[in-house]
Amino acid sequence: MPELPEVETIRRTLMPVLVGRTIADCVILLPKVLDNQEPAAFARAVSGRKIEDLTRRGKYLLFHLSGGRVLVVHLRMTGQLVYHPPEAQPGAPAKHTHAVFRLDDGATLHYVDPRRFGRLRIAPAPAQLEGLGPEPLDGTFSTAILRERLSRRRGRIKALLLDQGFLAGLGNIYADEALYRAGIHPERPADRLTAREVQALYHAIREVLAEAIRYRGTSIVNYVDGQGRPGEFQLRLNVYGRAGEPCPSCATPIARTRVANRGTYFCPRCQPRPD
């Protein structure tokens, strides 16, 4: 959390207000949020740079700055990027604000993170994000690619879906929701899925992510978009966080177990356990 749909929603809400603006300066209030730099060096590296584009890869946000540098933001568990327009500047930064970027028009972008696991990093362009798997909503990602990648992997399907090197962008919520839609038990061995199941999983992953973006993400812990608004997809979850509630399809109570050390929700009837 936040996963692909939340990061994509943040990107879409920040794009129109940030792209084309220049970062006037930056104050780091908690040096720990910087991956590999001292606060002064980081501030020097971003100040005076124009934000030329804002893209996403998996759960990472990439601010493409003039001069061939990229500010890579990984929100991890509770990171937020909140934009304050010039006419509505907060008197003092909210609690847990660890970085403040001031823009040339007087607006500010605040990095807020209660759990402090998120990280900011400056990388030379193109940013090095090695080791990430395919982008699930990309046009080049296909059932054939998913099938080929699954066939080479053992282990349980849920654990694999959480592995960013296998597929970029899914986390605990959307992995559970995709497996439910595909009718696949989270503990099924990845290399034993039938061709039909792989196809169902492929469509389930893409559909649930696209739908969650349409509803501007899932707000369960503290996720808000770039304008500080919560998402609405938490109202449309079928299994995640719903242990004991009836399955929307068959009314069997939703079960909760642990897979890959994460709380995992599924319907015992629609997603039969492997033999």
Ligand SMILES: [Zn+2]
């Ligand atoms: Zn069911």
